[in-house]
Amino acid sequence: MNSNNSIVRIGVIGLGRMGKAHARQLAGGLVPRACLTAVCNRSAEAMLEFPDVAHFTDSAALIRSGETDAVLIATPHFSHTPIAIDALGQGLHVLLEKPVGVHKNECLKLIAAHAGRRQQVFAAMFNQRTDPFYQEIRRLVRGGAMGEVRRVNWIITDWFRTDAYYASSAWRATWRGEGGGVLLNQCPHNLDLLQWIFGMPVAVRAFCRFGRYHDIEVEDDVTAYLEFPNGASGVFITTTGEAPGTNRLEITTEGGKLVYENDRLVRTRNEIEASRFSRNSADGFGAPGTTEEIIPISGHGTQHLGIMENFISAILDAGALLAPAGEGIHSVELANAMLHSTLTGQTVTLPLNGDAYGHQLDQLIAESRACGETPAP
Numbered sequence: 121m122n123s124n125n126s127i128v129r130i131g132v133i134g135l136g137r138m139g140k141a142h143a144r145q146l147a148g149g150l151v152p153r154a155c156l157t158a159v160c161n162r163s164a165e166a167m168l169e170f171p172d173v174a175h176f177t178d179s180a181a182l183i184r185s186g187e188t189d190a191v192l193i194a195t196p197h198f199s200h201t202p203i204a205i206d207a208l209g210q211g212l213h214v215l216l217e218k219p220v221g222v223h224k225n226e227c228l229k230l231i232a233a234h235a236g237r238r239q240q241v242f243a244a245m246f247n248q249r250t251d252p253f254y255q256e257i258r259r260l261v262r263g264g265a266m267g268e269v270r271r272v273n274w275i276i277t278d279w280f281r282t283d284a285y286y287a288s289s290a291w292r293a294t295w296r297g298e299g300g301g302v303l304l305n306q307c308p309h310n311l312d313l314l315q316w317i318f319g320m321p322v323a324v325r326a327f328c329r330f331g332r333y334h335d336i337e338v339e340d341d342v343t344a345y346l347e348f349p350n351g352a353s354g355v356f357i358t359t360t361g362e363a364p365g366t367n368r369l370e371i372t373t374e375g376g377k378l379v380y381e382n383d384r385l386v387r388t389r390n391e392i393e394a395s396r397f398s399r400n401s402a403d404g405f406g407a408p409g410t411t412e413e414i415i416p417i418s419g420h421g422t423q424h425l426g427i428m429e430n431f432i433s434a435i436l437d438a439g440a441l442l443a444p445a446g447e448g449i450h451s452v453e454l455a456n457a458m459l460h461s462t463l464t465g466q467t468v469t470l471p472l473n474g475d476a477y478g479h480q481l482d483q484l485i486a487e488s489r490a491c492g493e494t495p496a497p
Contacts, residue, residue, distance in 0.1 A: 128213070128432050131158035131188035133179045133203060135166040138217060139194030142424065143170060146192075151428045153436060158187040179203045183210050190241070190435065192428075193217060196291065197298050197305075201226040204242075204445075205233040213241040215431050218308040220244050220448030222299035223456050223481055224474035227449035234446065241434045243427065246443035248309045249316065250421035253385055257369070257378060258317045260387070267374030267393055272318055272346070272354035278365030279306040279358060286334050293336035296488035299481065301338030302360050303328075303455035311451035312443075314356065320450055321346040321354065325467040326458035333361025337489060344458045356458075376410065385415040 132143040139161075146156035147170055158174040159167050160182040167175045176182040179199075183191065183206055190213035193203050201221050207214050221227040234242045248254060260266050279302060291297025298304055303311070326344035333340050340361050346354035359365075368381040374395060377388040390397070391409040422429065426442075433439035453472050460477045461468045 126153060126436070128154045128435050129157040129187065129189045130154055130215075131160065131174075131176075131182050131185075131191045132156065133160040133182060133191055133193045134195035134199075134217075135159060135161040135163075136194060136196075139192070140166070140169070142192055142194060142428070145425060145428070147173070150425060151432060154428065154432050158182050158185060180206060183207050183212060189213060190215065190431070192245075197222050201230055204230055208233050208237055208240060208242065211237075211240065213431070213435050214445070215243045215245060215428065216445050216448070217245045218312070218448070219304055219452050219455070220445055221452050222304065223478050224449060224453045224472055225478050227452050228474065231446050231449065241431060241441065242445040243431045243434065243441050244443045244445040244448045245424065245427055246309060246312045246316075246448070247423040247427050248313055249442050250423055250426035252417050252419065252421050253380055253383075254313055254317070255421075256385060256415060256417060257371070257380060260378065261317050261371065261373075266371070266376060266378060266387075268350060269318060269348070269352045269371060269373050270394075271352060271370075271372040272314075272348075273368075273370045274310065274314065274355070275357045275366045275368045276307065276310050277357060277359050277362045278367050279360045280363045280365055281306075281334070281340075281360040283334055286336050293334070293338050293340075294488050295337060295481070295484040298338065299485075300455060300459060301330075301336065301340050302358055303339060303342060303458055306360060307342075307358050307455070308448075308451045310356075310358070311454045312448070314354075315450040315454065316447075318348065318352075318354070320454075320470060321348050323347040323467050323469050324454070324457040324461050326461040328459060328462040333359070339459065339462075342458060344461075385417055386412060387415055388412045 130146055132139050143156055143159055146154055156173050159170050160176040160179050161167050162177055174187045191207050192215045194217040200216055204214050204216050286293045293301055324344055324346055328339040329341040330339050341359040344356045371378040374393045376390045379386045389411050397408040430442045434441050456477045457468045457472045463480055
């Protein structure tokens, strides 16, 4: 930490679209008590926008430079784990872009690397956790206000991407370059929210289609069925090939229903819990009376800036993290389980066998058409 212990010096590793956006926010003074002091990218040209900070073309050099107290890692997926482990090993605080790893075993290595370094803050960029809509849904579900959850349906198909998007880089949407498609690239936030709100399921049966809408080798269309410990069921549907897409989260509980769509959170309350009404009613076609309310929420929170501010607070004030990096294993495990279920044609029980999926992924990487190419951060 710098001498007055009031400013955290941050180095951004990887200046792609997201990394550059984070660097701009830091350089512009938008994150209180933080400053950008270094950037790292394989291409020196990408760093020219930040002339007043140290430049590095190798992450290990930045990590050992003494220029930073913390690093924000926004490189391609497969480099997340080794760079984060290196930074933790050198005593730095780490903020890691999603996904925190490509497969479960990588995440376990990250968790192990941090286990003996609790004085170092290790966070993940799960910015959707700052959204007041999802925070309220979590409060209602986790707090029991809605009664026991019976069914969860999330249609999240507004991730539309064009052929030009996939053709923009040779490593994009390849097993070797990204380790997966919509589940590893677009949906880590949704999968994180799914487990953050409802907890982890105990079983997954998924149907992923590879290159359904685009000339790619990874999944761009997913329908998954989930089973939760209390017997509740869930359906998770996503794709990058439908326009217009839908983002609708519907939660059915004993006490009624929650629907979040188009920036409206609607709660329908049962006057009597569904199962109690069913047991006690003499009317074979009756149903509990209901009341409906729109829960007043506006805006989508502080997003990436909020996660960075929370990261800084955890470093300087010992504040609680909103998105600890160790929790990132759950969204990765869900993505892995959906792919593993599809590739084996079977229901996958959780916890996932990381070795089995890792072997499967290694085979896909070996056959990947991007085998001779290495993505640059």
